Amino acid sequence: MEKQQQAEEGATNGQTGHTNKRKIEEIEGGRRTGRLDAFVIRKKADTPKKLKAPSIEIVVQNGRSVVTYEKSVLSEDECAELSQEVLIAGHWSRDVIPTFGKNVLSPRLVCSFGDVGTAYRYSGMIRKGTGWPEVLLAIKRLVEERANQPYNYVLCNLYKDGDDYIGWHADKEGDIVPGSTIASVSLGAKRLFKLRHEQTKEVKEVWLEPGSLLLMKGDTQKHYKHCTVTENRINLTFRLVNHRSG
Numbered sequence: 001m002e003k004q005q006q007a008e009e010g011a012t013n014g015q016t017g018h019t020n021k022r023k024i025e026e027i028e029g030g031r032r033t034g035r036l037d038a039f040v041i042r043k044k045a046d047t048p049k050k051l052k053a054p055s056i057e058i059v060v061q062n063g064r065s066v067v068t069y070e071k072s073v074l075s076e077d078e079c080a081e082l083s084q085e086v087l088i089a090g091h092w093s094r095d096v097i098p099t100f101g102k103n104v105l106s107p108r109l110v111c112s113f114g115d116v117g118t119a120y121r122y123s124g125m126i127r128k129g130t131g132w133p134e135v136l137l138a139i140k141r142l143v144e145e146r147a148n149q150p151y152n153y154v155l156c157n158l159y160k161d162g163d164d165y166i167g168w169h170a171d172k173e174g175d176i177v178p179g180s181t182i183a184s185v186s187l188g189a190k191r192l193f194k195l196r197h198e199q200t201k202e203v204k205e206v207w208l209e210p211g212s213l214l215l216m217k218g219d220t221q222k223h224y225k226h227c228t229v230t231e232n233r234i235n236l237t238f239r240l241v242n243h244r245s246g
């Protein structure tokens, strides 16, 4: 976590980070390098589908800052299918972030999907929405139901190994519709997620399990930062962003 704090503390959205071990071929090749082939979530063929009543944990409830966690929004089979589909459909690359006069690469692979006409800008990057693969539309609908709001954009993070992470940041870029809920779906390994109140420095922790949904609502992005150190994991962060022309 210290490494992460040093690298990303103070960044608006945590897209900066270490680059020294990263090779350009890996960025350009993305999923075609074959290195992502190591990231396979095996499907359990005979696992019966479990029907469970939703159990929602309140992680933060502090004025208008509310964070909820729901386990098992997706079954194991759904997680396996979604992981494979997103790995194939995404144009994965490391973001190139200008930092102190140098270009550094994000310590995770990133891809995005969204409505045509949307764009999301962060840390000098712009990612335009170019449509949705079917498999993501299904999960988008589910997340919309749970969050009770529409989404038009998803940023996907792939954390392959122990060097990958996302540092302390808040998702408060100008492209995000103010007050909208950030919805985070986790796939792959179970990893610890932290939220830190910016005034009191109080830290709340929650283990993000595969198939879970974390909702960061209201003023959470104004008052809290979040981060996670993680490997063998995919995260889909649904956002409601403004439409832009061009």
Ligand SMILES: O=C(O)CCC(=O)C(=O)O
Residues within 6 Å of the ligand: 155, 157, 166, 171, 184, 193, 208, 226, 227, 228, 235, 237
């Ligand atoms: O991987 C995660 O759980 C967090 C991702 C995140 O915070 C982001 O993409 O803004």
Ligand SMILES: [Fe+2]
Residues within 6 Å of the ligand: 169, 170, 171, 226
């Ligand atoms: Fe975030």
